[in-house]
Each structure stands twice: as structure tokens, then as C-alpha cells.
Amino acid sequence: MKTKERIISAALLLFNEQGEANVTTNHIAANLGISPGNLYYHFRNKNDIIHCIFLQYRDHLRQSFTPIEGPASSAVWIHYLDAIFYVMWEFRFFYANLNDILQRDSELHRQYLEVQQELTINLQLLLRELNRQQVLMIPDDEVDDLTEVLKMLVSFWVSYQSAQSLNPKISQSVLYKGVSRVLLVLKPYFHLEHGSELANLMAHYQALAATPSDPFHK
Amino acid sequence: MKTKERIISAALLLFNEQGEANVTTNHIAANLGISPGNLYYHFRNKNDIIHCIFLQYRDHLRQSFTPIEGPASSAVWIHYLDAIFYVMWEFRFFYANLNDILQRDSELHRQYLEVQQELTINLQLLLRELNRQQVLMIPDDEVDDLTEVLKMLVSFWVSYQSAQSLNPKISQSVLYKGVSRVLLVLKPYFHLEHGSELANLMAHYQALAATPSDPFHK
Numbered sequence: 356m357k358t359k360e361r362i363i364s365a366a367l368l369l370f371n372e373q374g375e376a377n378v379t380t381n382h383i384a385a386n387l388g389i390s391p392g393n394l395y396y397h398f399r400n401k402n403d404i405i406h407c408i409f410l411q412y413r414d415h416l417r418q419s420f421t422p423i424e425g426p427a428s429s430a431v432w433i434h435y436l437d438a439i440f441y442v443m444w445e446f447r448f449f450y451a452n453l454n455d456i457l458q459r460d461s462e463l464h465r466q467y468l469e470v471q472q473e474l475t476i477n478l479q480l481l482l483r484e485l486n487r488q489q490v491l492m493i494p495d496d497e498v499d500d501l502t503e504v505l506k507m508l509v510s511f512w513v514s515y516q517s518a519q520s521l522n523p524k525i526s527q528s529v530l531y532k533g534v535s536r537v538l539l540v541l542k543p544y545f546h547l548e549h550g551s552e553l554a555n556l557m558a559h560y561q562a563l564a565a566t567p568s569d570p571f572h573k
Numbered sequence: 574m575k576t577k578e579r580i581i582s583a584a585l586l587l588f589n590e591q592g593e594a595n596v597t598t599n600h601i602a603a604n605l606g607i608s609p610g611n612l613y614y615h616f617r618n619k620n621d622i623i624h625c626i627f628l629q630y631r632d633h634l635r636q637s638f639t640p641i642e643g644p645a646s647s648a649v650w651i652h653y654l655d656a657i658f659y660v661m662w663e664f665r666f667f668y669a670n671l672n673d674i675l676q677r678d679s680e681l682h683r684q685y686l687e688v689q690q691e692l693t694i695n696l697q698l699l700l701r702e703l704n705r706q707q708v709l710m711i712p713d714d715e716v717d718d719l720t721e722v723l724k725m726l727v728s729f730w731v732s733y734q735s736a737q738s739l740n741p742k743i744s745q746s747v748l749y750k751g752v753s754r755v756l757l758v759l760k761p762y763f764h765l766e767h768g769s770e771l772a773n774l775m776a777h778y779q780a781l782a783a784t785p786s787d788p789f790h791k
Contacts, residue, residue: 454735455673464739471737500757508722510736511729517672518728519689521682536725539718543761 359397361387363411366404370448375405375456402460409463412446413470420477427490429552435481436534436560439509443530450513451525471506478502491544501544505537512536531563577615579605581629584622588666593623593674620678627681630664631688638695645708647770653699654752654778657727661748668731669743689724696720709762723755730754749781 356364365386369378380401384394398404419438423431443450457464479502485491486498493501512533517523538557545553574582583605587596598619602612616622637656641649661668675682697720703709704716711719730751735741756775763771 451672454669454732457736461739468737468739497757497760500754504726504754504758507729507733508725511725511733514672514732515725515729518675519686521679521686536718536722539715540722540758542715 358389358393362389362394362397363404363407366401367408367411367445367448370408371446375448375452380404402463405456405460406463408446408449409466412442412449413466415442415445416470416474420474420481422477422480423484427485427488429556432552432556433559436537436556439537440527440530440534443509443513443533444527447513447525447530450510451517453510453514475502475506478506489546490549491541492546493544501540504540508536508540509533528564528566531560531566535560535564576607576611580607580612580615581622581625584619585626585629585663585666588626589664593666593670598622620681623674623678624681626664626667627684630660630667631684633660633663634688634692638692638699640695640698641702645703645706647774650770650774651777654755654774657755658745658748658752661727661731661751662745665731665743665748668728669735671728671732693720693724696724707764708767709759710764711762719758722758726754726758727751744785746782746784749778749784753778753782 362383366378366383369383369386373382378401380394380398381391383404384391387394398407415438419442420435425431449456457467479498482491482493482498482502483495486493486495512530513525516525516529516533535557538553538560542553542557580601584596584601587601587604591600596619598612598616599609601622602609605612616625633656637660638653643649667674675685697716700709700711700716700720701713704711704713730748731743734743734747734751753775756771756778760771760775
């Protein structure tokens with residue numbers, strides 16, 4: 356891995372573990388055993404590093420929330436729901452502090468809004484396709500508002516959990532709980548025929564949410 | 574109004590209009606035409622003022638989200654939904670910056686968690702009573718999780734809206750949109766018999782959300 360990539364990857368790890376506000380460029384350099392000067396050769400400042408992490412976030416959203424191809428099987432649901440989990444987990448420092456990070460960097464905020472706009476359109480298409488396949492039965496004039504509720508739920512789940520405890524610990528199980536809340540909001544719209552599939556999905560994510568420790572590390 | 578109350582009331586107004594982070598105790602004193610010394614006679618610091626505003630927030634939650642008495646008419650629904658709007662509007666500075674404010678004051682955070690716990694229990698009782706009256710039909714084992722989704726939606730609607738624009742303006746119509754999202758999440762659980770009542774409620778709050786200006790001031 357090149358130095359620039361090593362810096363991005365160490366920064367992401369430190370931001371997620373210690374909170375972005377508590378990590379300076381000096382911490383990142385020290386963590387990698389490189390000099391601050393070396394870090395500044397690659398990045399002007401911390402925001403510059405955050406921009407690069409943001410590009411990873413954007414790529415993940417673009418690659419994961421593409422339209423469905425073929426029938427919506429359980430595997431397809433797991434693909435999208437796991438992608439929600441992954442983005443919340445991998446970029447949890449970003450969600451934990453979203454408004455602060457966006458407010459201090461209007462260029463980043465502008466790019467964030469662009470990506471959100473794309474994502475909104477993709478999610479609306481996805482729900483309409485699930486309607487068309489008669490997996491979901493969302494009234495057509497409610498698809499856009501429901502998409503917004505789901506986006507909001509995912510975007511602020513980490514913040515909500517942080518407010519709910521004096522010593523919040525954003526563990527994987529907390530985030531799987533968020534994923535199962537997405538399913539809960541969609542549950543009333545599932546076609547009866549897909550009831551057992553839904554029940555299996557709910558059970559799958561509730562089991563992951565009930566796992567106290569984080570069994571795997573990337 | 575006594576000086577202490579005037580300070581609390583001016584601080585709330587300034588926090589809401591300019592954002593809590595941008596308002597100092599000196600701004601508050603200047604706004605009232607009193608000396609900083611006079612303000613410090615009543616409050617040790619800004620957090621001390623925020624504590625007093627928090628007590629108003631707590632009182633509002635305690636008074637507004639009490640259990641239903643009698644049958645759940647449209648008037649009852651409007652009571653609760655207007656109370657949601659009121660708390661989001663009246664304390665919007667708090668919601669705009671919830672995690673920052675809580676993280677820097679663990680005593681406030683502790684009291685916040687106490688109030689949230691009370692509120693959660695009251696909302697669960699409320700949904701169960703609406704189930705009992707056959708207005709809603711929420712599966713009993715989903716009441717608690719659905720309560721959490723609704724609480725989260727209300728608590729982070731202001732933050733979500735702030736992230737969604739480069740120059741966010743938290744207007745009353747934006748918050749009424751939040752109220753209509755609460756109805757949207759509950760809509761699938763409404764008993765068919767109450768369909769027209771629900772449609773009227775939806776139309777009422779969607780009309781308020783579509784009003785571009787803020788027609789009234791408290």
C-alpha cells in the first residue's frame with residue numbers, strides 16, 4: 356500500500372475508534388510511524404483526508420445501491436441490508452458527527468448533497484421495482500416520503516444511539532439493530548406471500564443485533 | 574417577568590434563531606440590555622441557562638404525552654401531533670445540536686436519559702391504548718421497536734433537515750413535514766374503519782408542511 360493510502364486507512368480506523376474530533380494529523384502520523392512532514396506532503400490538513408474517505412463512502416453507495424437485477428430473492432434483500440450495515444459501520448465516525456463535519460466544509464457538504472440526491476433516486480427506483488415485483492405494496496404516492504424516512508433512519512441511527520447512553524459504544528450489534536428497524540418500517544408493506552421470507556430476514560438481523568460482542572474485524 | 578426568567582426566555586429565542594454555539598452569555602445580556610455581571614448573578618454560565626431551558630422541555634414532555642383519557646378522536650390525535658410539533662419548534666436549537674450539548678454536560682445527559690425513559694414508557698402505553706381501542710393494529714411485540722423509530726424520527730428530524738441543505742432554514746413547515754412523517758410510519762397500522770380520519774389528519778399536516786412562510790409567532 357502506498358503511503359497516501361496507508362494514511363487514509365489509518366485515519367479511518369482512528370476516526371472510527373476514537374471519534375474524528377479527538378484525532379489530529381499528528382496522531383495519524385504517529386500511528387503510522389511517519390513524520391508529520393511526510394503526512395503533510397500528501398495532505399494539506401485533516402479535512403483533506405476526510406475528503407478522500409468521503410470518496411470511498413461515495414463509491415460504496417454508488418456500487419451497493421444500484422437497481423435490482425432479476426427477482427427480489429432473500430439474497431437480494433441481504434445484499435442491500437448488509438450494504439446498509441457496512442456503510443454505517445465502516446464510516447461510523449462520519450455518521451456520529453455528520454452535521455459538524457458538513458458544516459465546517461461547504462465543498463464536502465455540496466458533494467454530500469449530490470451523492471444523497473443520487474442515492475435517493477436509486478432507493479426510490481428500488482422500492483418501485485419491489486412494488487412492481489409485488490414483493491412490496493407501497494402506495495405509489497408514498498414511495499418518496501417513505502424513502503426519506505428510511506434514509507433518515509440510516510443516516511442518524513448512530514447519532515440517536517450516541518444520545519441514548521452516557522457512555523455510548525457503537526458496536527456492530529447496535530448497527531444491526533438499525534438494519535432491523537429498516538425492515539420494521541417496511542414490514543407492513545410486504546406482500547403476504549412473502550411473509551415467511553420477511554420473517555426469516557427479521558430473525559437473521561435480530562440475531563445479529565443480539566450478538567453482544569463483535570465477532571469479526573475487517 | 575423577573576430578570577432570571579427574562580434571561581431564560583431571551584436565551585431560548587437567541588439559541589433558536591442563531592444556533593446555540595453562536596450565542597454567548599454576553600450576547601444574551603446585550604440583547605436584554607443588562608450587564609454581564611447581572612446575568613452572572615443569576616447563572617454561573619451558559620450551560621446553567623441551558624439546564625433551565627431543559628426543565629421547560631421536560632415539563633412540556635411530561636404534560637403533553639400523558640396517557641389518553643377517553644376515546645381517541647381526531648382532537649386527541651391533533652393534541653399529540655401538535656405537541657410533537659411544539660417541542661421540535663420551541664426547542665429546535667436543542668435538537669439541532671443534541672449530541673454536542675449532551676456530550677459536554679454529563680449531568681444534563683443523565684437528566685435527558687431519565688426524561689427519555691419516562692417518555693418511552695408513556696409512548697408505549699399510548700400506542701397500546703390505541704391498539705386496545707382498535708384505532709391502531711400494531712402487533713404487540715412490535716410496539717416497543719416502533720416507539721423507538723418514532724422517537725428517533727422526532728429527535729433527529731431537525732438534524733436530518735440541517736444535513737439536507739447548504740443553508741438550512743428550520744422553518745415551521747419543515748417541522749410539520751416531520752410530523753406528517755410520524756403519521757406516515759403509523760399509517761399502515763390504522764384500522765380501516767379509521768381510514769377517513771387518518772386521511773384528514775394527513776391532509777391537515779401536509780397542508781401545514783406546504784405553507785412556505787411562518788404565519789404565526791409565539
